[in-house]
Amino acid sequence: MSHVVKKRKLDKSRQDSLYFDSYSDVTIHEEMIADHVRTNTYRMAILRNSECIRGKVVLDVGAGTGVLSIFCAQAGARKVYAVEACSIAEQAEKIVKQNNMEEKIQVIRGTVETVDLPEKVDVIVSEWMGYALLHESMLNSVLYARDKWLQQPGGVILPNKAELYITPICDPVVEDRLHFWYTVKDQYGVDMSCMSDFATKCIMNSDITVNSVTVEDVLSHPARFAELDLNTVTVEELRSVKGDFTCECFGSAAVNAFCVYFTVTFPCPDKPALVLSTSPFKPETHWKQAVLYLDVPVDVVQDTLVTGEVSMYPSEASARHICIHVDYTIGEQKKQSKTFSIPDWSSEAQT
Incomplete structure (x- = not known):
């Protein structure tokens, strides 16, 4: 039986509840800890900032299992406040105790907007990045903590800068899926090529698809379109x-999507800054890349210009969900526009 569902706006408490519940299962924490690029970059950044951390007070926003808090304690922090809103905080307390860090690390259950710390902090560390950087809106909490709890001047935020990039791509899997319907007649004697238009609408929809983009799929040098200074x-x-953004295509291909990815930068006194990158040209992370499929593929050749503007903003249905609007022109074609969003967390977001 089929039925029509209508999206409705979730109130903020329900949005937050769905968000925090998603971090109450072991799977997501396993994925994050197992992401060597992510976890080791944070570890190296914290250890390289030991001069700023030693003997100081640290706030870990969205501490999860507490691994970053332990890194900070290992770097010599006098005190670490590990603030975590979901039930994984109970496991963080066990991990802290198992590592004999109870004297230095205090796990506090609650959101950073509602907890009360006993003192100001010298350093804020947080792994706040979501898909396409801003999905989940956790950066808002880091900024709240910065404004309320970070010592000024001289306070340190790790990481302290984020950058967003876009590049046109050709996803060969999509090409194969769309072409599939033209092959059915040869295999089974039934012409199903009329399914192509329907398949195009289903596959090249308005969802932000989280997927791994290979270097071979990228059709130009990426263009940076935004930079955020967390200070x-x-x-x-x-x-x-x-x-x-402005991109120049490498050669002949069909642009069927844009790829959006991010980097974050950790300052390292007297050493080169550390960059955590989710670029297709770098080792894969659990964030992969955000893929935005066009309605219709566009053929390009060497040096074809792809220009436009990207706008990212919270969804009206749920402020923790990100929307990406792209105005773009490919070669001599007219300007096109498309808005993308990440699908709802749960069917409970519908009625």
């Missing part, structure tokens, strides 16, 4: 993160 950016500015 100064405001929550108001996060309501619309946008920028222009």
Whole structure:
């Protein structure tokens, strides 16, 4: 039996509940800890900042299992406040105890917006990045913590900068799936080529698809379209993160999507900054890349210009979900526009 569902806006408490519940299972924490690029970059960044951390007070926003808090204690922090809103905080307490860190690390159950710390902090560390950087809106919590709890001047935020990039791509899997319907007649004697239009609408939809993009799929040098300085950016500015881009294609291909990815940078006194990158040109992370499929593929050749503007903003249905709007022009074609969003967390977001 089929039925029509209508999306409705979730109130903030329900949005938060769904969000925090998603971190109450072991799977997501296993995925994050097992992401060597992510976890080891944070470890190295914290150890390289030991001069800023030794003897100081650290706030870990969204501490999860507490691994970053332990890294900070290992780097010499006098005190670490590990703030975590979901039930994984109970496991974090066990991990802290198992590593004999109870004297240095205090796990606090609650959101950073509601907990009360006994003192200001010298350093904020947080792994706040979501898909396409801003999905989940956890950066808002980091900025709240910065404004309320970080010592000024001289406070340190790890990481302290984020950058967003876009590049046109050709996803060969999509090409194969769309072509499939033309092969059915040869295999089974039934012409199903009319399914092509339907398949195109289903596959090249308005969802932000989280997927791994290979280097071979990338059709130009990526273009940076936005940069966030965590020392100064405001929550108001996060309501619309946008920028222009210009790309020149490498050769003949069909552009059927854009790829959006991010980097974050950790300052390292007297040493080169450490960069955690989710680029297709770097080792894969659990964030993969955000893929935005066009309605219709567009053929390009060497040096074809792909230009436009990207705008990222919270969804009206759920402020923790990100929307990406792209205005783009490929070669001599007219300007096109498309808005993408990440599907709802749960069927409970519908009625």
